[in-house]
Amino acid sequence: MSKPDETYTLYSYFRSSASARVRTLMALHHIPYDVKFIHLLKQEQSSDEYTKLNGSQTVPTLVVQPGQGDKWNLGQCIAIMEYLDEKWGPQSKYGRLLPENAKDRALVRSIVDQVVGDLFPMLNSATLGAVTDFGGDKIKWAEKWSDKFLMALERLVSKTSTNGKYCYGDSLTLADVSLAPQMYTVLRFYPQALEKVPTVKSIFENISKLPEFVQADYKHQPDTPDELREN
């Protein structure tokens, strides 16, 4: 099967879990791309130039240049992952990360939504910043919502994981790609978060060591500051 005839530019920030999901998927499927860095703490996501690419003023954004025709932009990490998985999964050594079978696909998507739809928005930088601005305690906030949604995730993956290595069955899916970057954010604000969720802990410890996950994590990006960088 021939490779898709298109090239990519990913707008990314090292500590963005949404960007890390896309980086992980691109690493797993060996997708070549250029990267441009958007420094969130410098508010580069709100610049006029970037807002033209992604009206939500968030990362990631994927710019797709087809072999023929005009380039186009895609925001939202799940939409980007699904698009690239459809294009590149069939010829990847991991195969499609969203299963072909409708039931399996729906269950994998339910785990993705548990992580990206429920937990992620409670801990993103804009939400935590607003909690502080409104006089709240962002650590207590992060602990409360992490406990709630990680327990929900534990109830789910304790049924769907075959061996505690992956979220669904006994191989990698989009659920794992969604989970690992989120856990780094949770652990940053709540280091004990994994104590009550043994299956989630076991899955995270397994997948976060895989080379493609390491390549994509926040500690190994060109824009990672030296004090957070690992070799």
Ligand SMILES: N[C@@H](CCC(=O)N[C@@H](CS)C(=O)NCC(=O)O)C(=O)O
């Ligand atoms: N629903 C979007 C959310 C993206 C998002 O919130 N990204 C964060 C970084 S992880 C961001 O750019 N935050 C900057 C801001 O909100 O100003 C997605 O899944 O891609």
